[in-house]
Structure formats: C-alpha cells, structure tokens
Amino acid sequence: MADEPLVLGIETSCDETGVGIVRGTTLLADAVASSVNDHARFGGVVPEIASRAHLEAMVPTIQRALDTAGIKASDLDGIAVTAGPGLAGALLVGVSAAKAYAWALDKPLYGVNHLASHICVDQLEHGRLPEPTMALLVSGGHSSLLLTGDITCDVRPLGATIDDAAGEAFDKVARVLGLGFPGGPVVDRMSRTGDRKAIHFPRGLSGPKDPAFDFSFSGLKTAVARWVEAKRRAGEEVPVADVAASFQEAVTDVLTRKAVKACQEHGVDHLMIGGGVAANSRLRAMAEQRCERAGIRLRVPRPGLCTDNGAMVAALGAEMVWRNRAPSALDLSADSSLPVTEVSVPAAGVPAAGAAGDAHSDLHGQAYRALDGRA
Ligand code: KG4
Ligand code: ZN
Secondary structure, three states, X not given: OOOOOEEEEEEOOOOEEEEEEEEOOEEEEEEEEEOHHHHHOOOOOOHHHHHHHHHHHHHHHHHHHHHHHOOOHHHOOEEEEEEEXXXXXXXXXXXXXXXXXXXXXXXXXXXXXXXHHHHHOOHHHHOOOOOOEEEEEEOOOOEEEEEEOOOOOOEEEEEEEOOOOHHHHHHHHHHHOOOOOOHHHHHHHHHXXXXXXXXXXXXXXXXXXXXXXXXXXXXXXXXXXXXXXXXXXXXXXXXHHHHHHHHHHHHHHHHHHHHHHHHHHHOOOEEEEEOHHHHOHHHHHHHHHHHHHHOOXXXXXXXXXXXXXXHHHHHHHHXXXXXXXXXXXXXXXXXXXXXXXXXXEOOOOOOOOOOOOHHHHHHHHHHHHHOOOOO
16 A cells, blocks of 8 residues: 555535545545535535635645645655636636645646546545446536546546536525525425325436436426425425425436446446435435336445545546546646546647547557656
8 A cells, every 4th residue: 555646635526624644545534625605695605705715724624635645745755636617716826736745846747637536536445446346426517427447537428417417406406495505404404204105296308208317406496486386375384394305206217217228238237426416315215216126336435535625626636647648738727617527637739638548548658758847
C-alpha cells in the first residue's frame, strides 16, 4: 500500500467545500464544509454565496484533512481538483487553491471531471471498478447512464435526462410539499412513513417507442404539483408522506429499470450508482432487489460518499497517478460545462483522453513527457 499514490482532492463545484485524501483506493480523510444552510432560505444554491463560502472554508478544510490523514502536504504525490462541470465561480475557488498548492509544493496537478469522480469514489469502498462497469449517475444536475471502461479515460454516455435531473425533481417536489431545501434527504425521510402505492405517478419515457436509456422527470414533477394543487383547492389535507413516497417510487422505478436494462443489453454484469440521489434509501433497496434478480453485481458507495465530497476527487486523482496519466498544466481553467466524456483536463497540446481508451492515453502520457513536464 505504501507505494500507492497519495493524493489530495478538492471539490467546490456546488455548495460543498470538500477535501479528501486517499492512498490508492484507501480513504484517509474526508473533510467537508457545507454552505447548504446559507442557501436554504433562498430555496436553492446561490452561486455567489457558495463561492464566498468556499473561499472562507478552503484553507481550514485542507488543514483538517491533512491532520485527519496524519500527513504533511509535502508527502503528497499529487493534487486533484474538480475542473467541471459545476458553478463557474465556485469551481474557480477550488481550481485556484489547487494550483496554488501544486505550485508551492511542486506537485503535479490533476483537473478532473466531477461526474467521473462520483463514479470513481466507489473504489474507496469496493476496490477497483471492473471493466466494463455500467454507471447510473444521479445528482442535482445530472442523470445519466454511462458505460465505463478505464475510468480515467473511457466514459461512454448511453442516455441522459432530457429535462430535469433526478435530484432536481426531488428538490422541486420538496418545495411543492413545503419540505425545504435540499429536497432529496427530506423526501427520503418523509417517505418512510408514507404509502408508496398510494398514488400512481407517471413513469417518464417508459413507453415501448421511447428512447431506452434517456430519462424525463419534468412531467412527473408537474403531475405531483397538479395533484397537490387539486387537493388544496378541494380544501382537503395533503397526505405529504404518501405523496413523497409515491413520487420517490416513480423516480426509483424508472432509474433502476433502465439501469438493469442497460446492463442486460450491453452484457455488463456490474452496476454502480453514484451522485447525491444514490444516497436515497428506496433507490438503494430497489436497485439491490432488481440487480439480484437479474444476476447483476451492484456497487453503491455509502451515502456520505454519494453526495459531493473531496474524497471522490482524490480517488480519481489517485487513479490518474496510478495509471500514469498526464497531469494538467498550471494554467488549467475551470469549465462549468465540461462534458462527461472528458474525464480529465490535460495540459495544452496534449490530446484529451476520450473513449478511444488505452492506446490513446499512452500517447497522451508520452506527448506530455515530450512537453518536458513543465507542470
Ligand atoms: O451529487 P450531489 O451532492 O451534487 C450535485 O453534483 O448535484 O447531488 C445533490 C442532489 C440534490 O438534488 C439532493 O436533493 C439529492 O442529491 N439528494 C438526494 C438524497 N440526498 C441528496 N435525493 C434523494 N434522496 C436522498 N437521500
Ligand atoms: Zn455531485
């Protein structure tokens, strides 16, 4: 284990300032400072507030992670940071901090993709990801089915949401029900006392002619809002727990059905679920049942590693070092809409590692070395 790469990861794409430290696939520290309470009264994340909170939390959170891991910054083999996608101003704080530490410590810098990090974090709990692995990525901004090989360079989208992300639907339904922000955890909690069969809400894009691996949650959200509004107009009490449980059932039914189908159609027998919505207790239980029935091995990180954190960024950074992937240059920029297929942001002049896989990535490493390893 001692010769596995020791990497610090910084995550600031939304409202969590996350700093994680891993050695290879072993988690050593996972420090998170969240500004979620500062946003609650606005009903959603306010980018400027998030950026300022990251700025205040950054250095103390890094120090806390180093203390927990019991290491010195100079022991590190690399610094990884979320380069995108996410809120531009929030990303910039993390990227600037990572550059400063990388430069001051003379360590390689790895700008990585937030979405691939949500997948790679599972290595900290269940060991290296099998190749291929199907990934169902469900967060506040994304819902996708991704066929992955080598997680440092091979992520192929099979389908995604055509409107709201799953987490966004949880947040919006929670608002309709007056449950506050963020909606996912509270809808999850309320649902435990509700009847999930009480109301049959629509399952978006589930018809025989619909795209098999795309999602749509906006019709479901509207259906819930209409149902609640009709009850209120009729002067009846809204059965909040039943509505929450029935809505959650509709989301998890579609997500798990399509994920299992994607595994079957592509002959993949490992499914991982990542992103904030993967913390959902019903999604975890239903996925377990359906995967077992279909003979698919399910991998879901513990809830604390599903929501945004720095350990996931460190996990992907360590994998990059372990596989000898090229670092980023010190002029790395944040990219708020970094595509899911771009797992890392290589130095300028180095071809991006894409779905082409290993041969391509070796070239990528050689090209970087030829550039004299300036970073
Ligand atoms: O991955 P994440 O922490 O941030 C993004 O990258 O977006 O995901 C946040 C989303 C929010 O929409 C939140 O409501 C949802 O994940 N979420 C949940 C649960 N915990 C967080 N959704 C359903 N059930 C949960 N237990
Ligand atoms: Zn996320």
